Amino acid sequence: MDTALIKDTLKELLEKLDLPFSAIDLSEEEDIVRVEITSDTANKIIGWHGETLNSIQHLLKAIIRSKEKLDRSPFIVVDIDGYRRMQEDKVRKIAEQKADFVRRTGNRVALAPMSPYFRRVVHLHIANTPELQDLTTESTGEGDYRQIVLRLKDEGSVRAAADAGEELSPVIEEEEEDGLENLDI
Numbered sequence: 001m002d003t004a005l006i007k008d009t010l011k012e013l014l015e016k017l018d019l020p021f022s023a024i025d026l027s028e029e030e031d032i033v034r035v036e037i038t039s040d041t042a043n044k045i046i047g048w049h050g051e052t053l054n055s056i057q058h059l060l061k062a063i064i065r066s067k068e069k070l071d072r073s074p075f076i077v078v079d080i081d082g083y084r085r086m087q088e089d090k091v092r093k094i095a096e097q098k099a100d101f102v103r104r105t106g107n108r109v110a111l112a113p114m115s116p117y118f119r120r121v122v123h124l125h126i127a128n129t130p131e132l133q134d135l136t137t138e139s140t141g142e143g144d145y146r147q148i149v150l151r152l153k154d155e156g157s158v159r160a161a162a163d164a165g166e167e168l169s170p171v172i173e174e175e176e177e178d179g180l181e182n183l184d185i
Helices: 003-016 042-046 048-068 083-105 116-128 157-163
Strands: 023-029 032-038 076-080 135-140 147-152
Touching: 003 023, 003 032, 003 048, 042 048, 042 076, 048 076, 048 083, 076 083, 083 116, 083 135, 083 147, 116 135, 116 147
Parallel strands: 032 076
Antiparallel strands: 023 032, 135 147
């Protein structure tokens, strides 16, 4: 991926939107290009619940896809002042809390619907964390209602009931808020 093109395109985009910034730094992590914007007015770039940042990220990915003539959008995550990383950490923490619930009860649990990006964060966290290797994840639902279901890998008799044709529904833990209401991607 042409990181200079990403940086120049984002710089031009921010300037045209009259969003002040002082630096743009890029790093590559596996298949993700992370773009960190430095600005004294981060809240202006983030916008209400991250809507402006989401829009900037979406535009940047679309422009890069077009300029590079790619079949699909590149995996670019635009962040400012660690805002995205903080959200990613929040999602991981919530997944770990739900994992404890799954272990205590033996029941599946459904996380709140979330964006494809945050579902990916959860899937990778569960798969790559040694302490969580007894769990597995799957995405269910459609569109804006797509969510992750966490369950034990070895459901034993529960799985036998499913094989016998019984419907297994995830447990939706009764809580007022689980912290996933305002995820911004």
